Amino acid sequence: MNSVIEAKNIVTRFGDNTVHNSISVEIKEGEIFGVLGGSGSGKTVFLREMILLQKYNSGSMSVLGQDINNLDDSKTEELRSKWGVLFQFGALFSSLSVLENISIPLKEYSNLSKDAIKKAALMKLQMVGLPIEAAYLNPSELSGGMKKRVGLARALIRDPKLLFLDEPTSGLDPKSARDFDKLIVALRDALGITVVMVTHDKDTISTVLDRFIILGNKKVQFTGNIEELRQSGDENLKEFTDGK
Amino acid sequence: MTKKQGHYMSVSSQLDIVNGGNVVTYLIKGPWTLLHVTKLSRQIKTTTRNKKVIFNFNEMTDFDTHGILLLLETIKKLESQKCTVEKIETNEKFISLYEVCEKNFPKDMKSPPNHSGIGDFFYNLGKTISESKKTLINFFSFVGGLTGAVGILALKPHKIRFQAIFYHVENSGIKAIPIILLTSFLIGIVIAFQGAVQLEKFGANIFIVEMVSISVTRELAPLITAIVIAGRSASAFTAQIGVMKITEEIDAMKTMGFSIWDFLIIPRVFGLMISLPLIVFFADIISIAGGMVVAHLQLGISFEEFALRMQESVEIKHVIIGLIKAPIFGWIIAVLGCFRGFQISSSTESVGKYTTISVVNAIFWVIAMDAVISVFLTEMGL
Numbered sequence: 001m002n003s004v005i006e007a008k009n010i011v012t013r014f015g016d017n018t019v020h021n022s023i024s025v026e027i028k029e030g031e032i033f034g035v036l037g038g039s040g041s042g043k044t045v046f047l048r049e050m051i052l053l054q055k056y057n058s059g060s061m062s063v064l065g066q067d068i069n070n071l072d073d074s075k076t077e078e079l080r081s082k083w084g085v086l087f088q089f090g091a092l093f094s095s096l097s098v099l100e101n102i103s104i105p106l107k108e109y110s111n112l113s114k115d116a117i118k119k120a121a122l123m124k125l126q127m128v129g130l131p132i133e134a135a136y137l138n139p140s141e142l143s144g145g146m147k148k149r150v151g152l153a154r155a156l157i158r159d160p161k162l163l164f165l166d167e168p169t170s171g172l173d174p175k176s177a178r179d180f181d182k183l184i185v186a187l188r189d190a191l192g193i194t195v196v197m198v199t200h201d202k203d204t205i206s207t208v209l210d211r212f213i214i215l216g217n218k219k220v221q222f223t224g225n226i227e228e229l230r231q232s233g234d235e236n237l238k239e240f241t242d243g244k
Numbered sequence: 245m246t247k248k249q250g251h252y253m254s255v256s257s258q259l260d261i262v263n264g265g266n267v268v269t270y271l272i273k274g275p276w277t278l279l280h281v282t283k284l285s286r287q288i289k290t291t292t293r294n295k296k297v298i299f300n301f302n303e304m305t306d307f308d309t310h311g312i313l314l315l316l317e318t319i320k321k322l323e324s325q326k327c328t329v330e331k332i333e334t335n336e337k338f339i340s341l342y343e344v345c346e347k348n349f350p351k352d353m354k355s356p357p358n359h360s361g362i363g364d365f366f367y368n369l370g371k372t373i374s375e376s377k378k379t380l381i382n383f384f385s386f387v388g389g390l391t392g393a394v395g396i397l398a399l400k401p402h403k404i405r406f407q408a409i410f411y412h413v414e415n416s417g418i419k420a421i422p423i424i425l426l427t428s429f430l431i432g433i434v435i436a437f438q439g440a441v442q443l444e445k446f447g448a449n450i451f452i453v454e455m456v457s458i459s460v461t462r463e464l465a466p467l468i469t470a471i472v473i474a475g476r477s478a479s480a481f482t483a484q485i486g487v488m489k490i491t492e493e494i495d496a497m498k499t500m501g502f503s504i505w506d507f508l509i510i511p512r513v514f515g516l517m518i519s520l521p522l523i524v525f526f527a528d529i530i531s532i533a534g535g536m537v538v539a540h541l542q543l544g545i546s547f548e549e550f551a552l553r554m555q556e557s558v559e560i561k562h563v564i565i566g567l568i569k570a571p572i573f574g575w576i577i578a579v580l581g582c583f584r585g586f587q588i589s590s591s592t593e594s595v596g597k598y599t600t601i602s603v604v605n606a607i608f609w610v611i612a613m614d615a616v617i618s619v620f621l622t623e624m625g626l
Binding site for chain 1: 347351
């Protein structure tokens with residue numbers, strides 16, 4: 001399996017405050033990979049570094065084979081077209097309808113006809129488990145869970161190779177959260193994408209993630225899967241297993 | 245999802261149709277992905293009718309949901325033309341993705357009708373009127389609530405939040421002084437300069453003093469100050485309160501039993517009502533100074549002469565009238581700014597909409613109120 005993301009010795013500082021002190025990680029193609037850690041451990045910062053929203057101070061990181069510290073404009077655009085990002089609260093464009101939100105990446109970056117764009121957007125809308133009638137609603141008329149699903153449909157519209165999710169199940173009721181987990185796994189199986197997610201959700205950790213890292217104390221505390229974490233018996237990391 | 249990465253560039257994506265009597269074979273070749281879909285959709289011809297069609301996917305090198313969507317559309321069209329469709333495919337990933345797409349194939353969906361025409365014109369007109377009526381009633385209830393809250397506060401003066409009031413005096417008043425001074429200095433110069441040209445023709449040079457002093461202190465300084473403050477503070481109040489509403493800060497305050505009147509609105513209203521007269525006073529001085537400079541340079545009236553003449557012939561009532569108008573303008577600006585802030589709902593768009601409305605409203609009502617006061621006082625002989 002090829003590795004999709006490779007980070008080596010990443011150091012991040014905000015002023016005098018060191019957030020990451022030499023973090024290394026390798027994410028393989030087709031896996032669902034979790035970035036875990038307590039509040040303030042720099043999970044979201046790490047995710048933002050992968051998607052070019054934030055710079056790290058030193059170290060090297062390559063995403064889909066590209067060294068992200070060394071990209072010209074056309075390569076940046078190419079890279080951005082190969083991934084989809086779901087933000088914590090969906091980050092839907094509030095001036096556009098659901099259908100327009102989903103189809104806008106295609107409208108801007110593809111040569112598809114209007115009709116084809118609409119069909120593709122409606123298909124993605126159904127894939128994420130929303131009724132087709134939701135297409136002409138405005139984001140302000142949606143519940144939190146629906147917003148996340150629309151955000152996911154928008155992230156998936158260009159068939160990305162790589163999907164980033166920032167706390168996909170936070171703020172959802174338990175049933176919606178489990179449905180969302182199933183959806184992620186189903187999409188990974190169907191579309192063959194690699195998924196990188198930041199999460200707190202213990203059920204997601206034990207049922208969905210193939211592998212994960214736990215950040216803490218500016219370092220990577222653990223890399224592996226849930227079985228390995230349970231066997232390691234590390235007291236400090238017990239909170240991330242289901243605690244039983 | 246690339247099946248054979250190496251073939252990616254070598255095989256161009258295409259659809260070959262092999263006609264064999266009753267059986268037609270569609271050969272799918274090359275990558276069928278987002279990049280190629282438009283080109284492919286032009287190539288595809290679906291004229292086959294009443295025949296058996298075999299789709300052969302064995303030479304397909306890459307696929308994604310967009311390519312599959314195009315295939316699905318083609319197949320559905322053929323089926324509607326009474327063809328029987330068979331698929332030859334061995335790649336499991338393709339089969340599973342194809343099934344997902346087939347399950348979610350969108351049925352035809354009409355966009356909601358666009359409103360246009362004469363009926364909709366009247367519908368929108370009626371809607372605007374009924375909404376304006378609602379807004380007006382809400383505004384009166386807002387003003388009523390504010391007055392009530394001020395009344396309650398007057399009975400319990402220890403509850404007045406002086407710190408918040410002075411915070412707003414500083415932010416909306418003191419920090420606006422530089423721009424106000426610059427604006428009013430320029431206004432003084434403009435009035436004096438335009439007047440000087442006309443007065444010189446009559447040899448009535450000295451009347452420049454009355455002209456500048458009265459027009460500036462009575463009308464222009466309060467008006468210009470209020471307009472600048474409306475642009476600065478009405479927008480700020482609306483946006484602050486609107487964002488507090490979106491982030492549920494206002495709900496949090498309500499549940500903790502903090503009165504939004506005492507915490508948010510009264511400090512803003514009083515802050516502007518206190519600071520506006522003070523700024524207007526500065527603006528009076530500076531714009532008269534602007535007039536003095538022009539009078540000196542253009543008409544040869546010295547600063548002493550100007551001051552002496554002002555003392556003799558300009559009554560203090562003009563300054564006082566100007567200063568009395570200032571808190572009224574401050575009230576209008578702050579109340580409209582806060583009121584519009586509470587109308588902001590959850591979307592980011594409404595922040596922009598109501599911020600614009602609040603500034604336009606504030607400027608309009610300041611000018612309208614100025615006109616009313618002007619007519620009223622002149623009729624009373626003041």
